[in-house]
Ligand code: C2E
Ligand code: MG
């Protein structure tokens with residue numbers, strides 16, 4: 257019975273793989289069409305200065321509303337696009353669209369665009385950025401590129417050239433999801449980063465676990481010591497915010513506590529509203545502690 261049980265499991269496993277295979281094939285075909293038809297959209301999520309609570313920039317996040325399957329997560333379709341070799345088309349479109357939106361935002365609020373490892377090889381990123389800046393009239397200081405540790409390691413040589421070219425233009429370069437990849441610290445100095453985005457996994461239980469808080473504080477300290485702007489991603493509660501403010505060197509925060517990623521028009525409105533409010537959050541946060 258052990259044998260037949262094993263076989264049964266194997267069959268179920270194969271059936272699952274088969275379904276996954278066909279599902280993926282379908283998604284790939286539909287994704288290719290969606291990219292060609294330019295039917296992806298962008299959502300924008302604000303990053304706030306932790307002390308003033310003003311919006312300093314927004315991260316552009318790709319969205320795909322599938323006509324039959326509904327919203328497909330970028331965690332699913334971005335890797336598919338990488339596999340298919342069409343990520344560079346998406347990146348170019350995101351850059352263009354994000355820069356156009358950003359040019360309309362008040363108060364010099366910036367925009368951040370995510371790039372993939374593959375973009376380093378298949379896209380003339382510096383050329384694309386030059387074009388986008390020229391077309392939108394955006395100052396380079398308002399554009400930021402987000403790249404993960406994994407992407408940087410996978411494409412070390414190309415990454416260095418491209419990131420240095422961007423850096424010379426005055427474009428900010430953020431190391432995204434810090435702490436989840438190879439977490440080798442040496443390339444923090446080897447590449448021209450301006451910002452460190454600490455992955456949200458580091459925030460998970462900082463309000464209950466003192467060691468978790470100390471680890472996060474140490475990571476933030478490393479970033480500050482290297483003169484990087486330190487960001488905490490995935491801030492969901494006032495308690496987390498209070499701990500970040502009182503016990504770490506984190507300078508900017510991003511997360512559902514402030515806003516989910518929003519459609520462009522809502523993001524523009526949010527920026528106006530939040531930056532007009534001119535809050536003094538310290539008083540507010542002090543009440544939470
Ligand atoms: P990321 O660049 O680290 O983006 C942050 C992700 O965290 C976003 O997920 C955002 O919605 C989510 N998030 C923000 N605040 C919170 C929070 O408080 N709690 C929780 N649980 N999540 C929060 P999203 O939009 O699903 O994107 C997932 C990933 O897909 C991104 O991670 C990025 O790696 C990738 N991605 C999205 N858009 C693009 C794109 O245009 N190009 C590339 N290459 N990758 C993209
Ligand atoms: Mg990002």
Ligand code: MG
Nearest residue numbers: 432433453489
């Ligand atoms: Mg991130």
Ligand code: MG
Nearest residue numbers: 433455456489
């Ligand atoms: Mg992340």
